[in-house]
Amino acid sequence: MTDVLRVEGLVKRFGGLLATDHVSLTLRAKEVHALIGPNGAGKSTLINQLCGELAPDEGRVFIGPHDATHLSVPARVTLGLGRTFQVTSLLDDATLRENIALAVQSRAGHSFRIWDRVLGRASIWADTQALLQGSGLEDRADLPAHDISHGERKQLELLVALARKPKFLLLDEPMAGLGHVESQEMITRLQAIAQTTPMLLVEHDMDAVFALATRISVLVYGQIIASGSADEIRANPAVREAYLGAEDELC
Amino acid sequence: MRLLVFALGFGFLLAVPFLTQSIGQPALLTLASRILIYAIAAASLNFILGYGGMVSFGHAAFFGIGAYTVGILFAHHSSAEPLFGLIPGSNQMLITLPAAVLVAGLFAGLIGALSLRTGGVQFIMITLAFAQMLFFFFVSLTPYGAEDGIIIRRTNELFGLNMRDKTVLYYVILAIALVFFLALWRVVNSSFGAVLKGMRQNERRMAAIGFAPYRYKLFAFVLAGMGAGLAGALMANFLRFASPDMMHWTKSGELMIMVILGGVGSFFGPIFGAAAFLILETFLAGWSEHWPLALGLILLVVVMGTKGGISGLFDRFGGRGK
């Protein structure tokens, strides 16, 4: 069993609309599996079911060997899921350092202790510092999260996800809203992370997808219509059909 | 610098009995005792409301439970008949206070477990409704005085102190308040405190890094209920009675007013808030029987017009940020 994440026959209906139509996919070790598709293809719905915020109507989700279909978000996180949000979702009043430290603390445990000093837990702050070092956010570390730029918040999302030492990452549009330079930096960063941590990447930025993905699946109207390497996807007529009118997006 | 301010504040609280004596206003000592007790209750509410973001509108229920625990234990001590034929009564503060804290915690566990299944507006109304349910329960509790409540003829005993002496009782309350606030300081700055502050800001984020919101919020709710139970137990000792009025929903409202007057989520805010509220009440009530009108207007102005309550003002004028 090498799949870190496996989805079988996932179905989600909203009223009469099939938002997720029998989706099956896997994420294997060492892999960057990109999920692309036009707007409204059901990518967000799918991601929300994978991380546990939305319950599917049919189908199953496995994290490693565990059936996670009915597990809550925190339970899935404990099994090794790490995620970033498309619209950044952080602790806005806390500093960047505290945002990361809380994720480190979550991994370290003992969070029901009411008689210790969280500032005295040296290993938490050391791990946090290690993550901040060389991240480009080090000199911003003691600002509250609502005071930093959008690009920095995107970076912080990633650091917070990494702080939990996840077995795999669900990245929901990590490039969204980034400028060209910031995007390039993010790609470099993700390439480095991908050496050790497999990722399921939902992304609109095709440059990033082709730079990062080892496998690409295309989601259209809730269905996966194609899955393969970058070249196979480029050449796939069904994919070209789906992106018709937005052809320039593909290359 | 900070330590100096604390020391000065604590020194002032130590000196209160002498000050009230020397200006010939012994009634002010009673006011000071009530302020300390309400400060404990308001701080326990602030713990879930200010730090945890849970707007509980039924906090007076636990205050009342604490008071009734002391009252019921005293009644069974007087009659020498065990409660349910099992639990002997007591008039020892070292027993009644922990008992009140535990019973209040138990009720908070039950009410919290149900209420925290919801959120937002529903949570506010449900905590309010549960508190009101307990209110009616005690109103109908004929063995313990129904709506008149229980008279506690003598304040609980502690180390052979003369608890009838108002000054002694004040110092007992002050000592317990000090212990309470030191404990609260530890909890707020603990690993759990860090998680709780995160829950207020963004539950979705907390879930995404692996914290299950329900459990942490419930634990906080229980701790807060215990704090209110302690305050209620002290109040029962101080007033020498326990009545359903202590858990009337307007009492819950008053606790919230104290929290917002002092500054939501500020550690010492509830002390200032309780002081401001009770001094205002005493002053306005002496001035006119229509004092709730003035209180309402002041509250409206504070809520609509300011941020951070009294502590916020101090911070702004003191020039130190939050």
Added chain:
Amino acid sequence: MILILEQLLNGLQFGVMLFLLAAGLTLIFGIMGVINLAHGSLYMVGAYAGTYVATETGSFWLGLPAALGAAALTGFAIEALVVRRLYARDHLDQVLATFALILIFNQLIVLGFGRQPVFTALPSGFGGSVELLPGLPYPTYRLLIIATGLSVALGLYLLINRTRIGMLVRAGATNRDMVRALGVDIRLLYTVVFGLGALLAGLAGYMAGPISAVQVGMGEQILLATFVVVVVGGVGSIKGAFVAGIVLGVVDTMLRAFLPGLLRLVMAPSDADAIGLGVASMGIYLLMALVLLVRPKGLFAAGG
């Protein structure tokens, strides 16, 4: 049997009262996201204004427009001066600001009318009873309340399901942002909804006058029961408010009427009365706890 039928009717009458209050409250929660504790004050204002005019003029029917007008005007004033500034605030600020309003309104009423309860005469022609079934005479005034409540329910149903403003109200209860996106003047919608809620609260308050004393604090007593109705029915759902209002009204009335008597079979009469009434008062809250165990969002939660 006759007694049970009579109490069922009393329960229905209390239920439609709860509905009149809950309908406005649930819409205000659902659409504006505002928790308005002062809704009970509108009920009180309606009762006092109507009773005052009715007493001065000697006509119940002249009191009615006064009650409706005063409640609606007070509602508009509250909305414009206080609640409008609270839409973007958190629930804590809303609770405290509207709690302050309760204190203010209660004292204003004390200043204007004193603390003694005021009584309203029954409208002419509704002072007697009709024999609904052989051996079951029932006060016509209570029947009038039931009929009014049911007509309002029907009217609201038509308003919400058949008109453009109703469409906006429904959309607003499920998705506030969508209504904004439609380019609707949301301010106006809010004001209309708030005014409508105030009007219904005033109507309920005035109609309650002849059967229960008009006094300071009357609003808070029924407000708490109304909260339970809103939560049980599901925030934002008129249908929920109607069903939960009737059910809770009947349950509450039946418990109060029959529980002490049942308890007397097993305990001393004085204890039975006290405990029976106490448990009866707790009844609707217990019911709420049960409903929430099964459906945390209430029976008919708006937006699924």
